[in-house]
Amino acid sequence: MLVEIAPPRFDVELDIAYATADNVAGRPIYARPACYLNPEAAELLRKSIALAGALGLRFRVFDGFRPTEAAWAFWNLNPGSPYFADPRKGSPHSRGAAVDLTLIDAQGRALDMGTPFDTLSELSHHGALEVSVEAQRNRALLLGLMTAAGWDCYLKEWWHYQLFQPKRFPLLSDSAAGTRMMA
Numbered sequence: 685m686l687v688e689i690a691p692p693r694f695d696v697e698l699d700i701a702y703a704t705a706d707n708v709a710g711r712p713i714y715a716r717p718a719c720y721l722n723p724e725a726a727e728l729l730r731k732s733i734a735l736a737g738a739l740g741l742r743f744r745v746f747d748g749f750r751p752t753e754a755a756w757a758f759w760n761l762n763p764g765s766p767y768f769a770d771p772r773k774g775s776p777h778s779r780g781a782a783v784d785l786t787l788i789d790a791q792g793r794a795l796d797m798g799t800p801f802d803t804l805s806e807l808s809h810h811g812a813l814e815v816s817v818e819a820q821r822n823r824a825l826l827l828g829l830m831t832a833a834g835w836d837c838y839l840k841e842w843w844h845y846q847l848f849q850p851k852r853f854p855l856l857s858d859s860a861a862g863t864r865m866m867a
Contacts, residue, residue: 686720686749686780686861694726695733697744697788701801702754703865708767708802713757715867719748722780725847729783731833739829740790746801746843747784750777751858753866766840767804776850780861784843787826795822801843810839 690698701707703717721729725748736742755771755778762768769775776782787795798815799807807814810823823842831837835845847853858866 685723686856686863687723687726689719689721689726689729689745689748689783694729695737695742696729696785697742697792699744699746701746701784702750708804709758709761713754714865716865718863718865719745719783720780720861720863720865721748721783722847722853725781725783728834728847732830732835735829735833736787741787741795741829742790742792743785744788744794745783745785747777748782749780749856749861749863749865750775750782751861751863751866752778752855753858765804774851774855776846778855779850779853780856781850781853782838782844782846784841785826785845786843787822787829795825797822797826797842799842808841808843810837810842 689696698717698719700717700719702713705711752771755769755775758768759771786797796819798819806812827837830845836848838844838846
């Protein structure tokens, strides 16, 4: 069973990108904006929220559980891309074991990370030196908060964090998960 990530249970701001046209697909993939994680990932997110809150920061969440139907929609955009998981093998997102997010300040302004969410280029990689020093610091801060809470990172996307060994969780479709995210 997945846990819905939403205020007030979780002190986060939701900006579910794949429920809008403002994403790499250029169209909504989800029928409704929602974020779910498996219970272990939800507990790590709680730890991350507490660590960020101690610094006066919060998280803006772009995505969590991604039903296999959505994974197919992305795969069909660009099969074989290193940025899209083969839906037959699955991704941490399709297991409720990953979250995409950024840091925001007390006024709700996103910290500069050097690229927007979902920029599919080397500029989005952790350790990219071509982004500003401020963006490098902010990425390092996000990385520190998330890894201190127990998350693993994905080196090609500064916004993506996942559980270690995510394949121990099953792939889930929208109907199997009961999330009603897909049309």
